[in-house]
C-alpha cells in the first residue's frame with residue numbers, strides 16, 4: 001500500500017457528527033437525488049448511500065481539495081452514482097445546472113471545518129500547533145489569516161472579532177495586535193497567541209484565544225455569507241416534499257439556519273427544537289452541534 005493510501009485510510013477513522021439521528025431523519029423516504037454540500041471525509045455520505053440504495057445521483061461538494069480526494073477514496077463502492085465537485089456550496093446552482101438537474105430530493109450541510117482540517121497542523125486552524133496563520137479551507141482563496149492580522153486596520157479587526165467571535169475584549173485585542181505588529185510581523189499561530197496572552201490571559205479549560213481563532217476562520221472563508229447564499233439556493237432547488245438538513249456548530253451559524261428555515265414560506269420546519277448529540281456520541285465537536293431539518297411544502301399545502 002502506498003504512503004498516500006495509508007494516510008487516507010487513517011483519516012477514515014473520524015466520526016461523523018449526529019450520524020444515527022441524521023439517518024433516522026431520512027428514514028422511510030425515497031431519495032433519488034441527494035446533494036451533500038459539505039462532503040468532508042464523506043462519513044455522512046457513505047451512511048446515506050448505504051441506507052438508501054435507491055439514490056441514483058449523489059452530488060458532493062467541498063471547497064477543500066484535500067477533503068475531496070479523501071471522499072473520492074471513501075466513496076469508491078458507489079462509483080458511477082457519485083459526482084464530486086471542488087466547489088463552494090454557495091455555487092450549488094451552477095453545479096446542478098451543469099448536471100442538468102433542476103431539483104434534489106434531499107440536501108444536507110454539515111457546516112464549518114472538519115477534524116481533518118483542524119488536526120492538520122500546517123493549515124493553521126488550530127491553536128494547538130505552531131503553524132503559519134493560513135486558515136483557508138480552499139487554497140484558491142486569496143486572503144489568509146496572516147494577511148488580515150498584519151495589514152487590516154485596527155477598527156476592522158475589532159469589528160471582525162466582535163461580530164464573528166463575539167469576543168468581549170475585541171477593542172483591546174485589536175489594539176494589542178496593531179501595537180505588536182509594528183515591531184514584529186505576526187506570522188504563526190503561536191506568535192498570535194503570544195500577542196494575545198497579556199489581554200486574554202493564559203490557557204484555561206476553554207482556550208482564551210478560541211473566539212479570536214473562530215473570528216479569523218469565519219472571515220478568511222467568508223463563511224456566514226456563503227451559508228446565507230448556499231441555503232437560499234438550496235431551498236430554491238429542493239423538490240416539493242424534499243428534505244433539507246443542516247448541522248451548525250456555533251450560535252452565529254445556528255441563528256442563520258434557524259431564521260432562514262423559519263422565515264421561508266415554502267418550507268415547513270420539522271425540528272421545532274434542534275437535534276442535539278446524545279451522551280454516548282464519540283466526536284468531541286458534537287457537543288456544540290445542532291441539527292435542524294425542514295421540508296419543502298407542496299404547492300397546494
Ligand SMILES: C[S@@+](CC[C@H](N)C(=O)[O-])C[C@H]1O[C@@H](n2cnc3c(N)ncnc32)[C@H](O)[C@@H]1O
Nearest residue numbers: 016038040041042043044062063088089110114
Ligand atoms: C464538518 S466537515 C463535513 C464532514 C462530513 N459530513 C463527514 O461526515 O465527513 C465540513 C466540510 O465542509 C467543507 N465546507 C465548509 N464550508 C464550505 C462551503 N461553503 N462550501 C463547500 N464546502 C464547505 C469543509 O471544507 C469541510 O470539509
